[in-house]
Amino acid sequence: MKVFNILLYIFGITLPIILLISSFIKPTIRKIIKNIFIAGTIFACFYILKLGGDHLMNKDIIDSKEPEEITTNEIKTSEEKVSTTTMDEHKIINKDGLYYIDGYLIVNKTYPLPDDYVPTNTYKDATGQDYCPTCLDIDTYESYKLMEADAEALGLNLWIQSGYRSYNLQTRLYNDYVSRDGKTLADTYSARPGHSEHQTGLAFDLNTITDSFAYTDEGKWVDMNAYKYGFILRYPKSKEEITGYKYEPWHLRYVGKELAEKLYNNGDWITLEEYFNLTSTYSD
Ligand SMILES: [Zn+2]
Incomplete structure:
Protein backbone atom coordinates (compact mmCIF):
# COMPACT_ATOMS: atom_id res chain seq x y z
CA MET A 1 0.00 0.00 0.00
CA LYS A 2 3.05 2.25 0.19
CA VAL A 3 3.00 2.84 -3.60
CA PHE A 4 -0.68 3.73 -3.45
CA ASN A 5 0.01 6.41 -0.79
CA ILE A 6 2.89 7.94 -2.82
CA LEU A 7 0.69 8.08 -5.96
CA LEU A 8 -2.11 9.66 -3.96
CA TYR A 9 0.33 12.19 -2.59
CA ILE A 10 1.74 13.06 -6.06
CA PHE A 11 -1.50 13.12 -8.05
CA GLY A 12 -3.88 14.22 -5.30
CA ILE A 13 -1.80 17.00 -3.72
CA THR A 14 1.50 17.85 -5.44
CA LEU A 15 0.36 17.95 -9.07
CA PRO A 16 -2.78 20.05 -8.46
CA ILE A 17 -0.58 22.56 -6.63
CA ILE A 18 1.91 22.59 -9.56
CA LEU A 19 -1.06 22.92 -11.95
CA LEU A 20 -2.36 25.87 -9.95
CA ILE A 21 1.08 27.60 -9.95
CA SER A 22 1.49 26.87 -13.71
CA SER A 23 -1.69 28.86 -14.46
CA PHE A 24 0.37 31.97 -13.71
CA ILE A 25 3.18 31.05 -16.18
CA LYS A 26 3.57 30.49 -19.95
CA PRO A 27 0.55 28.82 -21.71
CA THR A 28 2.85 26.22 -23.43
CA ILE A 29 4.46 25.09 -20.15
CA ARG A 30 1.03 25.09 -18.56
CA LYS A 31 -0.23 22.78 -21.34
CA ILE A 32 2.72 20.37 -20.88
CA ILE A 33 2.13 20.20 -17.09
CA LYS A 34 -1.60 19.68 -17.71
CA ASN A 35 -0.90 16.78 -20.07
CA ILE A 36 1.51 15.22 -17.55
CA PHE A 37 -1.18 15.57 -14.89
CA ILE A 38 -3.83 13.88 -17.10
CA ALA A 39 -1.48 11.06 -18.14
CA GLY A 40 -0.35 10.62 -14.53
CA THR A 41 -3.94 10.57 -13.31
CA ILE A 42 -4.90 7.90 -15.86
CA PHE A 43 -1.82 5.83 -14.86
CA ALA A 44 -2.62 6.33 -11.18
CA CYS A 45 -6.24 5.23 -11.75
CA PHE A 46 -5.10 2.01 -13.47
CA TYR A 47 -2.53 1.39 -10.81
CA ILE A 48 -5.05 1.91 -8.03
CA LEU A 49 -7.47 -0.42 -9.82
CA LYS A 50 -4.71 -3.03 -10.12
CA LEU A 51 -3.82 -2.67 -6.45
CA GLY A 52 -7.48 -2.99 -5.52
CA GLY A 53 -7.78 -6.14 -7.65
CA ASP A 54 -4.68 -7.69 -6.10
CA HIS A 55 -5.97 -6.84 -2.65
CA LEU A 56 -9.31 -8.49 -3.39
CA MET A 57 -7.57 -11.56 -4.82
CA ASN A 58 -5.38 -11.86 -1.74
CA LYS A 59 -8.47 -11.57 0.39
CA ASP A 60 -10.09 -14.41 -1.59
CA ILE A 61 -7.01 -16.56 -1.04
CA ILE A 62 -7.02 -15.78 2.67
CA ASP A 63 -10.79 -16.41 2.86
CA SER A 64 -10.48 -19.74 1.01
CA LYS A 65 -7.54 -20.74 3.20
CA GLU A 66 -9.35 -20.18 6.44
CA PRO A 67 -11.85 -23.09 6.18
CA GLU A 68 -9.00 -25.35 5.02
CA GLU A 69 -6.99 -24.49 8.10
CA ILE A 70 -10.01 -25.12 10.29
CA THR A 71 -10.64 -28.48 8.60
CA THR A 72 -7.01 -29.51 9.07
CA ASN A 73 -7.19 -28.54 12.71
CA GLU A 74 -10.39 -30.52 13.13
CA ILE A 75 -8.81 -33.57 11.51
CA LYS A 76 -5.74 -33.21 13.70
CA THR A 77 -7.92 -32.89 16.77
CA SER A 78 -10.05 -35.91 15.87
CA GLU A 79 -6.94 -37.98 15.07
CA GLU A 80 -5.49 -37.07 18.40
CA LYS A 81 -8.78 -37.94 20.04
CA VAL A 82 -8.87 -41.36 18.40
CA SER A 83 -5.27 -42.19 19.26
CA THR A 84 -5.66 -40.96 22.83
CA THR A 85 -8.90 -42.87 23.29
CA THR A 86 -7.40 -45.99 21.74
CA MET A 87 -4.37 -45.92 24.00
CA ASP A 88 -6.21 -45.19 27.20
CA GLU A 89 -9.69 -46.57 26.71
CA HIS A 90 -9.34 -48.89 23.69
CA LYS A 91 -12.10 -47.41 21.55
ZN1 LIG B 1 -13.82 -73.41 19.01
Whole structure:
Protein backbone atom coordinates (compact mmCIF):
# COMPACT_ATOMS: atom_id res chain seq x y z
CA MET A 1 0.00 0.00 0.00
CA LYS A 2 3.05 2.25 0.19
CA VAL A 3 3.00 2.84 -3.60
CA PHE A 4 -0.68 3.73 -3.45
CA ASN A 5 0.01 6.41 -0.79
CA ILE A 6 2.89 7.94 -2.82
CA LEU A 7 0.69 8.08 -5.96
CA LEU A 8 -2.11 9.66 -3.96
CA TYR A 9 0.33 12.19 -2.59
CA ILE A 10 1.74 13.06 -6.06
CA PHE A 11 -1.50 13.12 -8.05
CA GLY A 12 -3.88 14.22 -5.30
CA ILE A 13 -1.80 17.00 -3.72
CA THR A 14 1.50 17.85 -5.44
CA LEU A 15 0.36 17.95 -9.07
CA PRO A 16 -2.78 20.05 -8.46
CA ILE A 17 -0.58 22.56 -6.63
CA ILE A 18 1.91 22.59 -9.56
CA LEU A 19 -1.06 22.92 -11.95
CA LEU A 20 -2.36 25.87 -9.95
CA ILE A 21 1.08 27.60 -9.95
CA SER A 22 1.49 26.87 -13.71
CA SER A 23 -1.69 28.86 -14.46
CA PHE A 24 0.37 31.97 -13.71
CA ILE A 25 3.18 31.05 -16.18
CA LYS A 26 3.57 30.49 -19.95
CA PRO A 27 0.55 28.82 -21.71
CA THR A 28 2.85 26.22 -23.43
CA ILE A 29 4.46 25.09 -20.15
CA ARG A 30 1.03 25.09 -18.56
CA LYS A 31 -0.23 22.78 -21.34
CA ILE A 32 2.72 20.37 -20.88
CA ILE A 33 2.13 20.20 -17.09
CA LYS A 34 -1.60 19.68 -17.71
CA ASN A 35 -0.90 16.78 -20.07
CA ILE A 36 1.51 15.22 -17.55
CA PHE A 37 -1.18 15.57 -14.89
CA ILE A 38 -3.83 13.88 -17.10
CA ALA A 39 -1.48 11.06 -18.14
CA GLY A 40 -0.35 10.62 -14.53
CA THR A 41 -3.94 10.57 -13.31
CA ILE A 42 -4.90 7.90 -15.86
CA PHE A 43 -1.82 5.83 -14.86
CA ALA A 44 -2.62 6.33 -11.18
CA CYS A 45 -6.24 5.23 -11.75
CA PHE A 46 -5.10 2.01 -13.47
CA TYR A 47 -2.53 1.39 -10.81
CA ILE A 48 -5.05 1.91 -8.03
CA LEU A 49 -7.47 -0.42 -9.82
CA LYS A 50 -4.71 -3.03 -10.12
CA LEU A 51 -3.82 -2.67 -6.45
CA GLY A 52 -7.48 -2.99 -5.52
CA GLY A 53 -7.78 -6.14 -7.65
CA ASP A 54 -4.68 -7.69 -6.10
CA HIS A 55 -5.97 -6.84 -2.65
CA LEU A 56 -9.31 -8.49 -3.39
CA MET A 57 -7.57 -11.56 -4.82
CA ASN A 58 -5.38 -11.86 -1.74
CA LYS A 59 -8.47 -11.57 0.39
CA ASP A 60 -10.09 -14.41 -1.59
CA ILE A 61 -7.01 -16.56 -1.04
CA ILE A 62 -7.02 -15.78 2.67
CA ASP A 63 -10.79 -16.41 2.86
CA SER A 64 -10.48 -19.74 1.01
CA LYS A 65 -7.54 -20.74 3.20
CA GLU A 66 -9.35 -20.18 6.44
CA PRO A 67 -11.85 -23.09 6.18
CA GLU A 68 -9.00 -25.35 5.02
CA GLU A 69 -6.99 -24.49 8.10
CA ILE A 70 -10.01 -25.12 10.29
CA THR A 71 -10.64 -28.48 8.60
CA THR A 72 -7.01 -29.51 9.07
CA ASN A 73 -7.19 -28.54 12.71
CA GLU A 74 -10.39 -30.52 13.13
CA ILE A 75 -8.81 -33.57 11.51
CA LYS A 76 -5.74 -33.21 13.70
CA THR A 77 -7.92 -32.89 16.77
CA SER A 78 -10.05 -35.91 15.87
CA GLU A 79 -6.94 -37.98 15.07
CA GLU A 80 -5.49 -37.07 18.40
CA LYS A 81 -8.78 -37.94 20.04
CA VAL A 82 -8.87 -41.36 18.40
CA SER A 83 -5.27 -42.19 19.26
CA THR A 84 -5.66 -40.96 22.83
CA THR A 85 -8.90 -42.87 23.29
CA THR A 86 -7.40 -45.99 21.74
CA MET A 87 -4.37 -45.92 24.00
CA ASP A 88 -6.21 -45.19 27.20
CA GLU A 89 -9.69 -46.57 26.71
CA HIS A 90 -9.34 -48.89 23.69
CA LYS A 91 -12.10 -47.41 21.55
CA ILE A 92 -14.42 -49.90 19.86
CA ILE A 93 -15.11 -49.19 16.21
CA ASN A 94 -18.05 -50.68 14.31
CA LYS A 95 -17.16 -51.10 10.65
CA ASP A 96 -19.77 -52.71 8.38
CA GLY A 97 -21.35 -54.37 11.41
CA LEU A 98 -18.06 -55.81 12.69
CA TYR A 99 -16.57 -54.65 15.98
CA TYR A 100 -12.88 -53.78 16.08
CA ILE A 101 -10.73 -52.62 18.92
CA ASP A 102 -7.24 -51.38 18.13
CA GLY A 103 -7.72 -53.13 14.77
CA TYR A 104 -8.54 -56.52 16.32
CA LEU A 105 -11.87 -58.07 15.39
CA ILE A 106 -13.85 -58.80 18.53
CA VAL A 107 -16.48 -61.53 18.69
CA ASN A 108 -17.94 -62.62 22.00
CA LYS A 109 -21.33 -62.64 23.76
CA THR A 110 -21.52 -58.84 23.70
CA TYR A 111 -20.11 -58.27 20.21
CA PRO A 112 -21.65 -60.32 17.39
CA LEU A 113 -20.90 -60.64 13.70
CA PRO A 114 -23.46 -59.80 11.03
CA ASP A 115 -25.59 -62.85 10.10
CA ASP A 116 -24.33 -62.83 6.54
CA TYR A 117 -20.65 -62.29 7.36
CA VAL A 118 -18.32 -64.59 5.47
CA PRO A 119 -14.56 -63.99 5.84
CA THR A 120 -12.62 -63.04 2.73
CA ASN A 121 -8.88 -63.43 2.11
CA THR A 122 -9.06 -67.02 3.31
CA TYR A 123 -6.82 -69.96 2.39
CA LYS A 124 -9.80 -71.79 0.91
CA ASP A 125 -12.83 -69.78 -0.25
CA ALA A 126 -15.43 -69.78 2.52
CA THR A 127 -18.29 -68.71 0.24
CA GLY A 128 -21.13 -71.20 0.38
CA GLN A 129 -19.28 -73.36 2.92
CA ASP A 130 -20.85 -74.46 6.20
CA TYR A 131 -18.00 -76.39 7.78
CA CYS A 132 -14.50 -75.89 6.41
CA PRO A 133 -11.30 -76.48 8.43
CA THR A 134 -9.10 -74.70 5.85
CA CYS A 135 -11.40 -71.74 5.07
CA LEU A 136 -9.28 -69.74 7.49
CA ASP A 137 -7.81 -66.29 7.12
CA ILE A 138 -4.53 -66.70 5.19
CA ASP A 139 -2.27 -65.37 8.00
CA THR A 140 -4.10 -67.58 10.47
CA TYR A 141 -3.74 -70.65 8.29
CA GLU A 142 -0.09 -70.05 7.40
CA SER A 143 0.80 -69.45 11.05
CA TYR A 144 -1.00 -72.66 11.94
CA LYS A 145 0.99 -74.58 9.30
CA LEU A 146 4.25 -73.27 10.80
CA MET A 147 3.13 -74.31 14.27
CA GLU A 148 2.03 -77.70 12.99
CA ALA A 149 5.41 -78.26 11.30
CA ASP A 150 7.38 -77.24 14.41
CA ALA A 151 5.21 -79.50 16.56
CA GLU A 152 5.69 -82.35 14.13
CA ALA A 153 9.47 -81.94 14.34
CA LEU A 154 9.08 -82.62 18.07
CA GLY A 155 6.99 -85.70 17.41
CA LEU A 156 3.68 -83.97 18.17
CA ASN A 157 0.66 -84.39 15.98
CA LEU A 158 -1.60 -81.35 15.52
CA TRP A 159 -4.63 -81.10 13.26
CA ILE A 160 -7.55 -78.74 12.82
CA GLN A 161 -10.73 -80.37 14.01
CA SER A 162 -12.98 -77.39 13.25
CA GLY A 163 -12.10 -74.16 11.47
CA TYR A 164 -14.58 -71.89 9.73
CA ARG A 165 -18.23 -72.44 10.57
CA SER A 166 -21.02 -70.53 8.87
CA TYR A 167 -23.77 -68.63 10.65
CA ASN A 168 -26.27 -71.23 9.45
CA LEU A 169 -24.25 -74.16 10.78
CA GLN A 170 -23.78 -72.40 14.13
CA THR A 171 -27.55 -71.90 14.26
CA ARG A 172 -28.13 -75.62 13.78
CA LEU A 173 -25.43 -76.60 16.29
CA TYR A 174 -26.62 -74.17 18.94
CA ASN A 175 -30.27 -75.21 18.55
CA ASP A 176 -29.27 -78.88 18.88
CA TYR A 177 -27.32 -78.12 22.10
CA VAL A 178 -30.23 -76.11 23.51
CA SER A 179 -32.71 -78.91 22.86
CA ARG A 180 -30.28 -81.41 24.44
CA ASP A 181 -29.00 -79.46 27.48
CA GLY A 182 -31.22 -76.40 27.78
CA LYS A 183 -30.30 -72.80 26.98
CA THR A 184 -28.43 -71.95 30.20
CA LEU A 185 -26.02 -74.87 29.92
CA ALA A 186 -25.68 -74.58 26.14
CA ASP A 187 -24.60 -70.94 26.54
CA THR A 188 -21.59 -72.01 28.64
CA TYR A 189 -20.02 -74.03 25.86
CA SER A 190 -21.62 -73.06 22.57
CA ALA A 191 -21.88 -69.63 21.00
CA ARG A 192 -25.19 -68.37 19.77
CA PRO A 193 -25.36 -67.78 16.02
CA GLY A 194 -23.37 -64.68 15.10
CA HIS A 195 -21.37 -64.85 18.33
CA SER A 196 -18.99 -67.63 17.33
CA GLU A 197 -15.34 -66.87 16.59
CA HIS A 198 -15.46 -69.75 14.13
CA GLN A 199 -17.45 -67.51 11.76
CA THR A 200 -14.48 -65.09 11.60
CA GLY A 201 -12.02 -67.51 9.98
CA LEU A 202 -9.53 -66.44 12.68
CA ALA A 203 -10.22 -69.28 15.12
CA PHE A 204 -10.07 -73.05 15.11
CA ASP A 205 -10.29 -76.08 17.36
CA LEU A 206 -7.33 -78.44 17.60
CA ASN A 207 -7.31 -82.22 17.78
CA THR A 208 -9.91 -83.45 20.24
CA ILE A 209 -12.61 -81.22 21.66
CA THR A 210 -12.40 -82.59 25.18
CA ASP A 211 -10.87 -81.29 28.41
CA SER A 212 -8.35 -84.15 28.27
CA PHE A 213 -6.62 -82.40 25.36
CA ALA A 214 -4.96 -80.12 27.93
CA TYR A 215 -3.15 -83.13 29.44
CA THR A 216 -1.81 -84.51 26.17
CA ASP A 217 1.73 -83.65 25.04
CA GLU A 218 0.18 -81.69 22.18
CA GLY A 219 -2.13 -79.76 24.52
CA LYS A 220 0.71 -78.86 26.91
CA TRP A 221 2.98 -77.76 24.07
CA VAL A 222 0.23 -75.67 22.45
CA ASP A 223 -0.52 -73.94 25.75
CA MET A 224 3.10 -72.87 26.10
CA ASN A 225 4.03 -72.24 22.46
CA ALA A 226 0.97 -71.13 20.45
CA TYR A 227 1.64 -67.46 21.24
CA LYS A 228 4.94 -67.67 19.33
CA TYR A 229 2.85 -68.19 16.18
CA GLY A 230 0.37 -65.40 17.00
CA PHE A 231 -2.30 -67.54 18.67
CA ILE A 232 -4.04 -67.10 21.98
CA LEU A 233 -5.86 -69.57 24.14
CA ARG A 234 -9.15 -67.74 23.82
CA TYR A 235 -10.97 -69.35 26.77
CA PRO A 236 -8.39 -70.03 29.48
CA LYS A 237 -8.97 -71.84 32.75
CA SER A 238 -10.64 -69.87 35.58
CA LYS A 239 -11.77 -67.10 33.23
CA GLU A 240 -15.29 -68.39 32.65
CA GLU A 241 -16.88 -65.33 34.24
CA ILE A 242 -14.86 -63.01 32.03
CA THR A 243 -15.05 -64.74 28.65
CA GLY A 244 -18.51 -66.22 29.20
CA TYR A 245 -17.20 -69.68 28.22
CA LYS A 246 -15.80 -72.62 30.05
CA TYR A 247 -12.15 -73.57 29.65
CA GLU A 248 -11.38 -74.65 26.07
CA PRO A 249 -7.75 -75.78 25.74
CA TRP A 250 -8.38 -76.68 22.08
CA HIS A 251 -9.77 -73.34 20.84
CA LEU A 252 -7.15 -70.95 19.44
CA ARG A 253 -7.68 -67.47 18.06
CA TYR A 254 -5.19 -65.68 15.82
CA VAL A 255 -4.24 -62.14 16.93
CA GLY A 256 -0.65 -61.89 15.67
CA LYS A 257 2.57 -62.38 17.61
CA GLU A 258 2.71 -58.98 19.32
CA LEU A 259 -0.62 -59.20 21.12
CA ALA A 260 -0.38 -62.97 21.59
CA GLU A 261 2.83 -62.60 23.58
CA LYS A 262 1.27 -59.96 25.82
CA LEU A 263 -1.80 -62.12 26.43
CA TYR A 264 0.32 -65.22 27.03
CA ASN A 265 1.77 -63.23 29.91
CA ASN A 266 4.50 -65.78 30.69
CA GLY A 267 1.98 -68.59 31.00
CA ASP A 268 -0.62 -66.73 33.04
CA TRP A 269 -3.09 -66.07 30.22
CA ILE A 270 -4.89 -62.72 29.98
CA THR A 271 -8.14 -62.74 28.02
CA LEU A 272 -9.08 -60.29 25.25
CA GLU A 273 -11.88 -59.10 27.54
CA GLU A 274 -9.43 -58.24 30.32
CA TYR A 275 -6.85 -56.68 28.05
CA PHE A 276 -9.34 -54.43 26.25
CA ASN A 277 -11.69 -54.04 29.22
CA LEU A 278 -14.66 -55.63 27.43
CA THR A 279 -17.78 -57.39 28.58
CA SER A 280 -18.95 -60.71 27.20
CA THR A 281 -22.61 -61.09 28.07
CA TYR A 282 -25.74 -61.57 26.00
CA SER A 283 -28.19 -58.71 26.13
CA ASP A 284 -31.10 -61.06 26.91
ZN1 LIG B 1 -13.82 -73.41 19.01
